[in-house]
Amino acid sequence: MSDIVISVENIAKSYQLGSVGTGTFYGDLNRRWAKLRGKPDPYLKIGEADHGNRDGETVWAIKDVNFSIRQGEALGIIGRNGAGKSTLLKILSRVTAPTSGQIKVKGRVASLLEVGTGFHPELTGRENIFMNGAILGMNRHEISRKFDEIVAFSGVEKYIDTPVKRYSSGMYVRLAFAVAAHLDPDILVVDEVLAVGDIAFQKKSFDKMEEAGKSGRTVLVVSHNMTMINRLCSSAVLLNSGRLETQGATMDVVQQYLALNLTHPGFHQWDDARQSPGNDVVRLKQVRVCTADGVTRESFDIRRPILIEFEYRVLQDGAILHPSFFLMDSTGTIVFLSGGMHAPDWVERPRAAGLYISQCEIPGNFLAEGTFSIRAIANTAFRDKKPVVHFDVRDAVSFNVHDTIEGDSARGAHVGAYYGVVRPILKWDTHLEGN
Amino acid sequence: MTSEITVNPKETWDLIIQPHRSWWDLRLGDLWRYRDLIRLLIWRDFVAAYKQTVLGPLWYVINPVLSSVIFTVIFGNVAKLSTDGLPPFLFYMTGNTLWMYFSMCLTSTANTFTANAGVFGKVYFPRLAVPVSVVISNLISFSLRFALFLAFLLYFYLSGSNIHLTWWALSLPLLLLMMAGLGLGFGIIVSSLTTKYRDLQQLVVFGTQLWMYATPIIYPLSTVPENWRWLLLANPLTPLIEVFRLGFLGVSSVNPMSLLYSFAFMIFTLLIGVLIFNRVESTFMDTV
Numbered sequence: 065m066s067d068i069v070i071s072v073e074n075i076a077k078s079y080q081l082g083s084v085g086t087g088t089f090y091g092d093l094n095r096r097w098a099k100l101r102g103k104p105d106p107y108l109k110i111g112e113a114d115h116g117n118r119d120g121e122t123v124w125a126i127k128d129v130n131f132s133i134r135q136g137e138a139l140g141i142i143g144r145n146g147a148g149k150s151t152l153l154k155i156l157s158r159v160t161a162p163t164s165g166q167i168k169v170k171g172r173v174a175s176l177l178e179v180g181t182g183f184h185p186e187l188t189g190r191e192n193i194f195m196n197g198a199i200l201g202m203n204r205h206e207i208s209r210k211f212d213e214i215v216a217f218s219g220v221e222k223y224i225d226t227p228v229k230r231y232s233s234g235m236y237v238r239l240a241f242a243v244a245a246h247l248d249p250d251i252l253v254v255d256e257v258l259a260v261g262d263i264a265f266q267k268k269s270f271d272k273m274e275e276a277g278k279s280g281r282t283v284l285v286v287s288h289n290m291t292m293i294n295r296l297c298s299s300a301v302l303l304n305s306g307r308l309e310t311q312g313a314t315m316d317v318v319q320q321y322l323a324l325n326l327t328h329p330g331f332h333q334w335d336d337a338r339q340s341p342g343n344d345v346v347r348l349k350q351v352r353v354c355t356a357d358g359v360t361r362e363s364f365d366i367r368r369p370i371l372i373e374f375e376y377r378v379l380q381d382g383a384i385l386h387p388s389f390f391l392m393d394s395t396g397t398i399v400f401l402s403g404g405m406h407a408p409d410w411v412e413r414p415r416a417a418g419l420y421i422s423q424c425e426i427p428g429n430f431l432a433e434g435t436f437s438i439r440a441i442a443n444t445a446f447r448d449k450k451p452v453v454h455f456d457v458r459d460a461v462s463f464n465v466h467d468t469i470e471g472d473s474a475r476g477a478h479v480g481a482y483y484g485v486v487r488p489i490l491k492w493d494t495h496l497e498g499n
Numbered sequence: 500m501t502s503e504i505t506v507n508p509k510e511t512w513d514l515i516i517q518p519h520r521s522w523w524d525l526r527l528g529d530l531w532r533y534r535d536l537i538r539l540l541i542w543r544d545f546v547a548a549y550k551q552t553v554l555g556p557l558w559y560v561i562n563p564v565l566s567s568v569i570f571t572v573i574f575g576n577v578a579k580l581s582t583d584g585l586p587p588f589l590f591y592m593t594g595n596t597l598w599m600y601f602s603m604c605l606t607s608t609a610n611t612f613t614a615n616a617g618v619f620g621k622v623y624f625p626r627l628a629v630p631v632s633v634v635i636s637n638l639i640s641f642s643l644r645f646a647l648f649l650a651f652l653l654y655f656y657l658s659g660s661n662i663h664l665t666w667w668a669l670s671l672p673l674l675l676l677m678m679a680g681l682g683l684g685f686g687i688i689v690s691s692l693t694t695k696y697r698d699l700q701q702l703v704v705f706g707t708q709l710w711m712y713a714t715p716i717i718y719p720l721s722t723v724p725e726n727w728r729w730l731l732l733a734n735p736l737t738p739l740i741e742v743f744r745l746g747f748l749g750v751s752s753v754n755p756m757s758l759l760y761s762f763a764f765m766i767f768t769l770l771i772g773v774l775i776f777n778r779v780e781s782t783f784m785d786t787v
Contacts, residue, residue: 079785080785090698092696154784155516156516157621157622157623158516158623159619159620159621159622159623159784160781160782160784160785161516161517161518161519161781161782162516162517162518163518164518165518166515166516166517166518167515167516168512168514168515168516169512169513169514169515169516170511170512170513170514171513172513173514175622175623177620177621177622178621178622181617181618181621181622182618182622184543184547186546186547186550187543187546187547187550191543191546194539195539195543198533198535198536198539199536199618199622199624200622201533201624203535204535204538227550
């Protein structure tokens, strides 16, 4: 007997675009009747093709998805919005049935697509714990046994006999998550529910999840938080437009996912010199992002240095110019500007015509996690001369910075949201000043 | 990688998720496993409905008394409909008490899918647990109304009205079971259809009202002309109401054997209902 506990076989799910049927019973009957007499569909808009009882088209939310999970494995499901992650979870949770294919499961599955499902505002915290627990599949004795633990975990002891409609939203989700966290299934399916409560509660929830994974439970997690996936899951599957792109070790899959998100690659080359950005002073040939040993990459470990490299041809002897760039984060905020003025040797130095390479090193442990893009510029601007811009390329290249959470980056062992556009490790000094 | 492992086809799986279950795979065992949920749903329906009200569960008994009073005034005193020689108030209350159970079962199960879409969309449990719990929790309010009815019955009996109990009163549990079965059956049929056609929701409120007038609630069967009586007897609720009256008031013009017809009708409705419900259950989230 193999130790596979979930086997997903050729799962596909289609949805109808537009509306299903005419919307009313009379309308559907009328359409049936017209069809019976061989008349055209009376609800068809002019110019539309007749395709049966629907006036939309079919989309496949997921298609041909195959994978399996072993006992005790923690699997992350990642993908962009609309990749089919939620559909897959819904099918796994039996909320909706697949259109074709099948999933075989061994053991009891509990799925958390949301916290607080079935909470009734008029009932007290105590009553809702029982209600919610039962909806999630626990029986009376299980809930009674864990009741004190749940209440302690949620931290709402004082209000346990107050109707939940009087709770603050924070208390509400904490209580809801507490119930969910104390489910004891063989297989746990979770959809981004960890992102509730304040930082301290998130940490507590995360530890609880990790504990579930360590105690031999099989866990499936959907999340956009790569940090969490990295830390929690040993392996991952990447969904892209409803298809399974990769299954493998988490690090590799996450890298691939991050690369998917880049709108621009880490490498940009202009082959045709006449089409390349620039003027008769200088032409840009190539921009790339690479590691310290010169390998072009799109995804970087937060602890390692990142090199931004410009390759350009100076066409005019004696030209003075400064390559520079803006580094922007995914929201478009300029993190910093760096350029020729930071290379003192070249600030006022006339150049001989020829091919040049300029590199700028961004140190490790400096940028925060996220996606960054480079706006590549070359200009001549020094002293009292009129500034001239030779080229200015927005989104020339982009790259990701990620944290593997091995504990030696700036976030230490912290998992979850971490603030800031930059994340340096700064020196701290503390001493006792006196008593 | 794990995907390369071939799964032994002879292995036993606890659960196989497939596009469609067979028509006859009703999963009633699942329902039994979730009995604690049903218990809690019953309790929630009862408790939550009257939290933050002054009179609380008293509303369960005020409603039937008020409507019986209204019936007495309008149909008894104004329209002067016959009540088979029975005290009009008691006559209407008999019909009302039982009918209300049916109509509440029907109307409150009829919106199962639409009213619970939020919960159904997030977590799996046997969907049938919801309508079943509704039918049972309505039994609690029925017993309150029934107790009140018994009190009035006693009062009228002691004040010398022409009423007497018969052995048929013992058939009450059976009558209730049939009421529940019919209400549940029709309710889940409607609820399954409303996932696609919302109009039915409007229709069901109006329909139940109409149905009440087609059932001998405000008039005894005996006043219906002979050549129209078959129409009323085709209504599976007629025998139930009439036997209930026969049992507690001692007057009726129905052959108790017609209960068999109602019973067969109930089994049929319930079967059709459960089959459709199970069919709709697996994909209703896509259309609701």
